[in-house]
Amino acid sequence: MNRTLTGLSTVLFLISGCATAPTSLPKPEVSVSPQVEQKVTPPKAKAEVAAPKTPPVAKVAAEPAPVPSDLPPEVFEDASAPAPVVELAALQPVAAPVAVQPVAPVAVQPAAPVVQAQPAPTYVVTTLAENPAITAQAAAPRILPQAALPPSIAPPRVTGPKPMNFVTKLEQSGDAPEGSYGFILLDGQTGEILSERNADMPMPPASIAKMLATIAILETKGLNGTFRTSLLADGPVSGGVLNGDLHLVGSGDPSLNRTDLSGLARRLASAGVKKVNGKFFYHGDALPEVSIIDSRQSVGAVFNPGISALNLDRNEHRGASPVKNPSKYTAEAMRRAAQSAGVTLPTPRKGSGGGRGSEIAAHESATVAAILTEMFDISRNMTAEVLGAAAAADLSRKPTSLTDAARINVEWAKSRIGSIGGSEWNGISYENNSGLSTRSKVTPRQMAAFTRYGYKKYGEAFKQIHESQTVGSNGGVDYAIVTKFGTLSYVRGLTGIITLGGRDMVFAIMSNDPARRMRNAKGWMDKARRLEQAVTSDWLQNNWPTTRTANR
16 A cells, blocks of 8 residues: 555545535645655645535535535545455354455345355464465354444534534435444544544444554654564584574574565575584464454455564465464574575474573564554554553563453553543443454543553654554645544544644544445445545534634
8 A cells, every 4th residue: 555645635525425515625636755765745736616516405404515525535444445244153164275355244134144155264373384374164244133223313412612513414314334434533632522522432443442552652662663583593503503492492583484584594595503412492372362453354355464483474374374383483584584595494493481592593573663653554454453462561560461461451552641521431342453353342531542642752753653644734734644544344443633724623533324234235335434534524614723723
């Protein structure tokens, strides 16, 4: 995903259901800068006149609504995220060897639900052999009972200088997402609440849950921190032979790849080792060792792999199958890399306790800032789980599970951030650090508190790790937006930072449909994106930096 999304200017249009009369509007040019390593701020775009779109007829008030700012689709669309997945009661594999995609929601007739069986999958368990797969039996997904559509959310009083015109029009036209939604906008520096609705409603966060692991790992390692993967020699080296055991020890590097292992093997050879006369142990137990992130998601999905302190190639076998025993998988890859470097290693054996001996070779990972940037771009669950578990181990103790790691991080964040107003920290519950669970719950206020903490402590560097970065102008006031997305089946989340007229504001917008009606997930997701469009358009049109004290 191209991260150089700067240079996108505002395109104005009439959003469906948000206006009742067409208006001629200026339409700024849209330009995309060439791919570069650093993000740059483009010059202000010139405007030209374009005809507006005419909205469909809707039952709305006769008074024309102001025109929303049509932010570029990258602000609301997570192009790299998998399609929404259906939570399963048991492990449900999907087909291979093609790239594994999340299971799409199954169409169900209310009278007699029928689900077609999925073909058996192929996925890696422990080996790097040419055909390293085992076959698992498919399990039928849980069919949730059909539920009546929940009543529309009655718009309560909204804090802010002006009414939420676009949101109100969206609700009146019936184009808001069914279920529940809430949002909050607050000053990034002072925490002053500028706008909120249902900000204390706990909802599944999906991938914006990764914000907690982000601020936790930044707390423990900082932007320039790294992870070390070591080879320890438990014995002397003489005549090219290590007369003792060799230990491969991981600390949780989520960026380790085969090129890194090749470099580690060459350093081992440079240390004079050609053969190991003892045993070759691998140690991935510095973090929880699990074969799957969430047992209610598809067991064959590439976004649901195993986790340990030794991980390789994001725990994806050839980019198509999840690795279920990453420690052993990494050790076997290390043995092959050593062979290519002229070093003969014994068959790897599982060790414990962090290994013994003196470090004879090591590999240092990319920086935490680089790892987080990649995680935000791809929304990679494996990275979030490893970072969250590593942070928990440094903040408190070695976690016993991914859930334990998430709870340690939640308790740390609550104690560090302190009071946030509203219902405070009531209702928060994290099942893991990646958001790959609809059992996790967090409120928009709590999510905004995580984002604000990261921004206040790390400033512009924190903005740079976000996946979508957009700049433009609204009514002569320059703005910039950085965002993180989250998507599950009938769950949508968006959090980030809006810089408007030189003022930084933190926001969170969350939607979900707890009835989980197995119908048109895409249609619901489109509505959730339109809600985000309406909310942010209201914020931009209302020009919060200069009018925030009016009509309070």
